[in-house]
Amino acid sequence: MGLPSREPNVLGNTSLASFDAIVIGSGAGGSAAAYVLATHGKKVLVLETGNNYFPGLDDPANDQPVPLFSNDELKLSQRFFIAPDPLLHPRSFRQSEADGVRSLVGDVNGLPKTVGGAAVHADMKYPRFPDWDFRLRSELGDVAGANFADWPLTYDELEPFYTEVEQVVGVQGLDGSDPFAPKRSRPYAMPPGAPMYAALLASKGAATAGYHPFPYPTAVNSRPYRGRPPCVDCGFCSGYGCPNNSKGSPAVTFLRDALLTGNCQVRYNATVTRLIPDGTRTFVAAVEYIDATGEKLQAKADAFILAASPIESARLCLLSDPGGPGLGNSSGAVGRNLMFHFQTICVGFFKQRIHGHRGRSVTHGMSDFRGVPGDANRPLGGIIEFGTASELIAEAKQAAFSLGARGETFVTLMKDSPFRDRILALTMQAEDAPQLTNYIDLDPEVRDVHGLHVARITYKNHAMELASRDFYGPKMVDMLGLAGAQFSFIAPMDVPPASKHIMGTMRMGSDPSSSVCDAYGKLHDLDNVYCADGGVFVTSSGYNPTLTIQALALRTAGNVVFPGSPERALHA
Amino acid sequence: MSDGLTRRQFLKATAAGTLLLAGGWSLESCGASPTSIAFFTPHQRDLIDAAAARLLPIGAEIGAAGYIERLLTAFEYDPPRIYAGGPFSGRHPYPDNSTGEPSQDFPIDSFERYLPLTRVQEIAWRVRLYGSQNTPGGDYNDAVLGATKGWRDQYQDGLRTLDGTSRQLFGLSFVSVGPSDQDHALTDTDQSFVGLLFQHTIEAAYAAPEYGGNRELAGWKSSRFDGDSQPLGYSIYDKSTETFHQLTARPLSTPNPDEDFVGFSSSTIDLLSRLAPGLGGQRFF
Numbered sequence: 001m002g003l004p005s006r007e008p009n010v011l012g013n014t015s016l017a018s019f020d021a022i023v024i025g026s027g028a029g030g031s032a033a034a035y036v037l038a039t040h041g042k043k044v045l046v047l048e049t050g051n052n053y054f055p056g057l058d059d060p061a062n063d064q065p066v067p068l069f070s071n072d073e074l075k076l077s078q079r080f081f082i083a084p085d086p087l088l089h090p091r092s093f094r095q096s097e098a099d100g101v102r103s104l105v106g107d108v109n110g111l112p113k114t115v116g117g118a119a120v121h122a123d124m125k126y127p128r129f130p131d132w133d134f135r136l137r138s139e140l141g142d143v144a145g146a147n148f149a150d151w152p153l154t155y156d157e158l159e160p161f162y163t164e165v166e167q168v169v170g171v172q173g174l175d176g177s178d179p180f181a182p183k184r185s186r187p188y189a190m191p192p193g194a195p196m197y198a199a200l201l202a203s204k205g206a207a208t209a210g211y212h213p214f215p216y217p218t219a220v221n222s223r224p225y226r227g228r229p230p231c232v233d234c235g236f237c238s239g240y241g242c243p244n245n246s247k248g249s250p251a252v253t254f255l256r257d258a259l260l261t262g263n264c265q266v267r268y269n270a271t272v273t274r275l276i277p278d279g280t281r282t283f284v285a286a287v288e289y290i291d292a293t294g295e296k297l298q299a300k301a302d303a304f305i306l307a308a309s310p311i312e313s314a315r316l317c318l319l320s321d322p323g324g325p326g327l328g329n330s331s332g333a334v335g336r337n338l339m340f341h342f343q344t345i346c347v348g349f350f351k352q353r354i355h356g357h358r359g360r361s362v363t364h365g366m367s368d369f370r371g372v373p374g375d376a377n378r379p380l381g382g383i384i385e386f387g388t389a390s391e392l393i394a395e396a397k398q399a400a401f402s403l404g405a406r407g408e409t410f411v412t413l414m415k416d417s418p419f420r421d422r423i424l425a426l427t428m429q430a431e432d433a434p435q436l437t438n439y440i441d442l443d444p445e446v447r448d449v450h451g452l453h454v455a456r457i458t459y460k461n462h463a464m465e466l467a468s469r470d471f472y473g474p475k476m477v478d479m480l481g482l483a484g485a486q487f488s489f490i491a492p493m494d495v496p497p498a499s500k501h502i503m504g505t506m507r508m509g510s511d512p513s514s515s516v517c518d519a520y521g522k523l524h525d526l527d528n529v530y531c532a533d534g535g536v537f538v539t540s541s542g543y544n545p546t547l548t549i550q551a552l553a554l555r556t557a558g559n560v561v562f563p564g565s566p567e568r569a570l571h572a
Numbered sequence: 573m574s575d576g577l578t579r580r581q582f583l584k585a586t587a588a589g590t591l592l593l594a595g596g597w598s599l600e601s602c603g604a605s606p607t608s609i610a611f612f613t614p615h616q617r618d619l620i621d622a623a624a625a626r627l628l629p630i631g632a633e634i635g636a637a638g639y640i641e642r643l644l645t646a647f648e649y650d651p652p653r654i655y656a657g658g659p660f661s662g663r664h665p666y667p668d669n670s671t672g673e674p675s676q677d678f679p680i681d682s683f684e685r686y687l688p689l690t691r692v693q694e695i696a697w698r699v700r701l702y703g704s705q706n707t708p709g710g711d712y713n714d715a716v717l718g719a720t721k722g723w724r725d726q727y728q729d730g731l732r733t734l735d736g737t738s739r740q741l742f743g744l745s746f747v748s749v750g751p752s753d754q755d756h757a758l759t760d761t762d763q764s765f766v767g768l769l770f771q772h773t774i775e776a777a778y779a780a781p782e783y784g785g786n787r788e789l790a791g792w793k794s795s796r797f798d799g800d801s802q803p804l805g806y807s808i809y810d811k812s813t814e815t816f817h818q819l820t821a822r823p824l825s826t827p828n829p830d831e832d833f834v835g836f837s838s839s840t841i842d843l844l845s846r847l848a849p850g851l852g853g854q855r856f857f
Contacts, residue, residue, distance in 0.1 A: 051690050053658075068687060070658030071800030074779035080696070081655055087696045087720070090713070105717060194807040194816035195825050223809070224669075232667060232805025233824050243659035243802045269690050294691060349844070351835035357797075358806040358824050392797050396774040400627075401767070403843045407755075411629050414795040416840040421796065445716045449692050449709070481857040486835060487844070488855050 003262060004059035009292040011058040011115070011266040012259040019045040019265075019301040021560065022287055024272050024316070027117015028546050029532040029553040030307030031250035031258070032165070036557035036569050038258040045299060046255075046264065047289055049271040049308075050082060050113030053241060054251050057115070058259040058266075063227055064252065069120075069241025073391045076240050082121060083239075084110030088449040091311075093496045095460045096437065105446055108457050108496050109340065111309050114241075115268050116251025118309065118500065123238035123361040124219035124247055125544040126171045127383060128162050130182045131155035132373060133541045139373035146433035146462055147337055151538045152510045152519035153555075155182055161551035161558075164570050168257070169248035169550075170225040177214035180367035193222035193231055196359035198424045201350075202386035203364050205483030209475075211368040216385065219248035219547075220360055228252060231360060238361035238388060254550075267291070271450055274320040275304060275327055275529070283527045284327075290450055303528045303560055306506070307553065310338070310535035311440050314505040315455045318442050328523040333516050335441055337434040337504035338457065339540040340497045341382060342465040344428040346476035348485025353421045356389030363387065369428055369472045370542045381468040382430035382542025384476070390419035424483060425491075426476045430469070432540045433462035434504055459496060469493075501545050506535030520566065521556035532556045609648045611641050611724070618747045619731050624773040626754050627766075630794055631773045639776030639785030640769075644701060644724050649686070654697050656782050657685035664804040672810030672817035679803060683782040723768065730765030737761040798822060 005014045021037050023030045026048040037044045056065040075081045084107060091110065092102035111118035132139055134151040163186050165171075173188035192215035203213035220231045231246040245252045258264040269292035276286045276298070286300045306313040314335040320327040326334045362385045372378040390398065399405040399413045416422070438460065442453040473490045480488040508531075509515025512524035517536050523529045532553035534545050541548070558566030612620065617637040624631025646653040662681035665674050689697065698707040703722030704714050711719065738746035738757040746757055758766055776785030778792070780800060786792065792799045806824040807816040818824050827833075836844070 051693075066659065068658040070656070070660065070683060071802050072656055072658065072683065072780055074775055074783055075655050075658075078775065078779075079654060085693070085696045087699055088692050105713075194818070197823070197825050197827065200825060223814070224811075230669070230809040231807075232801075232803065232809075233807040234801045234805040236800070236802075269692075292691060349836075352827055352831050352833045353796075355822075355824075355828070358801075358822070392778045392792075392795060393774060396778055396795075397771065399843070400770050400774060403846055405843055406627055408629060409839045409843065410627070411794060412837050413840045413843060416836045417795060418836065418840060418844055422836075447712050449695055449712060451712055477855050481855065485857060488857070489847070 003260070004056065005265075009267060009269050011052060011268065012264045013262045014265060016043050016045070016263070016265050019043045019299070021045070021303040021305060022047065022299055022301040023305045023307055023532075024287065025049075025117060025307035025309065025312070025533065026115050026250070026255055026266055026268070027307060027309065027533070028119045028250050028549045029534070030117065030305065031254035032550040032553035033305050033307060033532040033557035034258040034264055035168070035254035036554055036561065038261045038263040039571065040561045040569060041263060042561065044258065044264045045301065046266040047270045047272050047287070047299070048115050048266060048268040050115060050268060052115040052266075052268045053082070054115060057251060057256055060260055064245045065256070067241055067243055067245065069243050071234055071236040071240070071243065073393050076121075076236075077391055078393055082112040082114040082241065084113055086110070089113070089454070090446055090448065091454050092443045092446050092456045094456070094458050095495070096458060102443065102446075102456060109311065109498075109500065109502055111500060111502065115266065116249050116255060119546055120241045120249045120251060121239050122249070122546060124249065124546070125362060125365075125385065126166070126169070126217045126219045126547040127543040128182055128184070128217075129155070129541045129543055129548055130180065133539065134158075136373065136539045143433065143464065145435065146464065147436050148434060149507075149509060149514075149538050152508055158548075158551050158555065159185060160567055160570055161554045162547065164554055165547055165550045169219045169253045170221055170228070171217050171219050171248070171547075172215075172222045173217035174215045178367050179212050180370060188217065190222045190225060193220065193360065193363070194233060196356065196363045196387055198354040198356040198389070199362065199364035199386045201354060201483045202424055202426065202479070205479045205481070206366050206368075208482045209479055211366050211479075213364050213366045213386070216362055216365045218360060218363075221246040221248065226253075233359045235358045237359070272308070272316060273450065273452060275316065277320070277327060277526070281327075284529050303530065305530045305532050305557070306535070307532040309533050310502045310505040311455050311457070313531055313533055313535045314440050315442065319452060328516060328525045328529060330525050331513055331516060333507055333514060335505050336436050336439045337507050338438045338440055338459060338502075339432040339434055339504040339537065340459075340499040341429040341501040341540055341542070342432045342461065342468070343494075343497070343499050344430060344469045344473050344476070345491040346426045346473060346480060346488060347491055348424045348480030348483065348488040349418050350422045350424065350484060351486050353417070354424060355421055356387055356423060356425075357391070357420055359387070361388050369475070371468070379468050379471050380431040380464070380542065381472045382428050383544070385427045385429065386424070388425050388427065389421070389423050392420060395419040424480060424485065426480065428472055428476065429499075429501065429542055429544060430465060431542045433464045434507075434539060435462055440505060457496065501540070503534040503537035503540050503545055506531040506533075507538055508536040509538065520559040521552065530556050530560065609645045611644045612637065615747070616731050617641070619735060620769070622747045622754065623734065623758060623769055624776070626751065626758060627770045628773050628777060630777060630790055633787065634777045634790050635785045635787045636773045636776040639779075639783060640727070640772050642784035643772065644727065646701065647698065651686045651688040652694070652697065653686050654689060654693075655687040656683040656780060657687055658682055660802050661780065661782070661800050663799065664801055666803050667805070667808040669809050669811045672808045672813070672815070674804055674808070681782070683780055726765060726768055730762055730769070733765065734758070734761045
């Protein structure tokens with residue numbers, strides 16, 4: 001079947017000539033969808049806008065690819081190796097329509113573009129959502145100004161798909177350590193790896209305050225697992241591709257499995273520019289894309305799966321209907337209900353070096369601040385991540401440009417290293433209320449390198465998020481004191497939000513007048529188009545989204561293969 | 573025997589990669605070449621090193637001018653010198669998972685092999701270096717956002733202005749006046765250029781040495797940073813005991829063995845206290 005591919009910009013079986021499905025985006029959702037389809041005999045074409053940095057990903061003769069990622073801050077964090085380059089892919093932002101056409105242009109919540117998608121850069125925190133997260137509207141009732149709804153599926157329906165993801169990507173965790181976690185049908189795939197010193201200090205502070213810290217469920221190997229090695233805690237995790245494949249990122253798990261079936265072909269540096277509907281506009285006939293050389297091409301298939309990330313999938317629907325409301329948008333909901341996790345970050349500085357730059361970025365966390373719906377004494381917040389330190393060049397730039405350090409003072413500060421070697425950051429990934437007035441549309445003027453209108457983000461916080469920050473922020477500061485910090489504060493809010501957890505825009509629901517997709521991710525308006533990224537999320541929850549994106553993508557693709565009984569597609 | 577990428581597997585995969593990626597990836601070593609193409613005159617190089625030394629006292633010794641020149645001439649090389657290769661630098665050995673100790677086996681330095689740019693990456697980096705008006709396909713937002721001036725022009729203009737400021741103020745070139753006059757000139761000259769120079773001086777000091785700065789790892793040593801740590805990392809899985817071994821001198825889970833628990837210098841406390849005003853929930857313990 002011709003593996004590995006010898007064609008430039010193509011991975012997988014190059015002899016495939018016709019496709020059952022085209023998946024747009026090779027990230028968390030797209031890879032999981034391609035895995036289901038390819039392992040069940042469907043012929044799949046994946047179109048990825050980014051480059052491939054996993055040479056040998058499709059080579060059955062190699063145990064694993066040799067990544068071109070590295071512990072290189074300049075490359076990964078400063079020079080846009082996979083991060084969206086704001087020159088190539090700008091976005092515009094405003095808080096509300098009152099701000100005018102836009103208030104800024106640049107990187108607005110851009111996700112890395114590369115084979116394997118944004119999860120390649122993530123530190124792979126993989127908690128499940130609890131069962132009540134899927135019925136938040138019922139739990140909360142009406143919330144003024146917000147657009148809460150129940151999900152069209154339950155935790156119990158999703159549970160087997162959660163399990164399959166955890167087994168395929170390899171999630172480490174400690175069963176029973178989080179008293180707020182939902183019940184699970186199988187234990188974690190691996191026990192927790194070695195703990196970070198900073199996280200142990202934070203855990204001590206949390207336990208002293210009466211909270212329940214636990215080793216964070218993480219899709220990183222703590223043992224040799226499915227041909228990939230254990231993590232060495234190199235310290236370059238969040239924001240970095242993994243140099244030794246111990247991170248269970250989509251490329252080296254789902255996508256590699258899909259490629260090795262011979263039923264999957266990935267074309268990278270291939271940017272989809274529009275979906276081409278049939279004359280009846282009830283289905284899509286083809287996609288148009290720009291290939292690595294800049295040539296415009298078309299590709300046809302029976303089914304199309306949008307997995308370009310919430311903002312980009314919604315943008316593609318809008319780009320596909322110039323002058324109209326957008327493809328699949330009879331509800332008017334495409335692009336709306338945009339959610340980020342509302343991050344409250346508290347930092348503590350320590351007298352000793354706590355070297356948070358060694359390790360997996362975050363090894364521990366707690367769910368005590370996730371809250372309880374309807375309990376005024378436990379407002380909805382989110383999981384707390386213990387850890388993450390600044391990188392070296394980032395610390396230097398902060399010293400130079402935020403603090404104005406120069407000369408000897410600068411060198412002394414770099415040696416003291418407040419932001420890298422002595423910092424403990426607590427990050428709350430809090431519920432972000434869905435609002436119809438938070439949305440993406442097309443900027444009327446600003447374009448990307450391909451000449452296409454970029455996404456414009458209109459986003460403002462709901463009072464609910466600000467209240468949770470006011471409620472939990474001071475408690476986080478106290479926790480840092482109990483952990484041994486000398487000095488602690490609540491970091492200022494980012495505008496636009498810096499969170500890379502992006503959800504909504506393609507909301508799923510049973511009512512076609514208020515949602516874009518059905519319970520299986522199929523667009524209500526189109527018979528053969530599905531969404532398999534975080535766009536389908538109805539609410540944001542207060543937990544890292546990638547595991548849930550992948551569980552939903554498995555279910556959506558499973559339903560394409562086995563309509564009405566997607567669980568038949570499960571392997572685990 | 574390691575469960576990570578072994579040297580043998582790495583070489584095997586690299587050899588395979590050379591074949592299958594012909595046209596996609598060039599694995600020829602370029603970074604090791606001692607020759608470099610000049611962009612600055614010797615006087616401009618002296619200006620940069622003198623200014624960098626005022627901003628960041630190790631700026632000259634780490635090779636700021638060399639780093640910046642390599643960046644500004646990136647497209648004189650094939651592949652362009654923008655993205656160093658991976659996965660490993662060769663500064664650290666592979667772990668040995670059968671003993672839980674570092675092995676004696678070091679990978680080659682693949683940072684030295686620059687990676688080819690994609691078509692669109694090349695547009696972005698040409699816009700940065702040469703400007704949007706001088707880059708085919710690079711002016712797509714100029715009508716709305718204005719043109720982007722390239723770094724090469726910013727350096728030529730900025731250095732001329734800096735030297736001119738010094739001559740105007742003191743009647744002498746920037747390189748010939750004393751430290752406090754240099755600081756004065758840096759404050760009086762174009763601040764957007766000083767910002768660009770400071771940014772690149774920081775990168776020269778703290779990026780991997782394969783990019784042309786950080787000579788003898790002076791930037792990392794002066795800030796007590798180990799730099800890249802792969803493939804060894806900070807924990808070694810021991811297969812026989814299913815536990816993790818840590819490095820005595822650089823532990824993951826415990827304080828450093830030489831930790832003094834003394835805290836920050838007074839100048840750092842002064843700087844940090846600038847963060848405090850206006851921050852909610854601030855507390856000293």
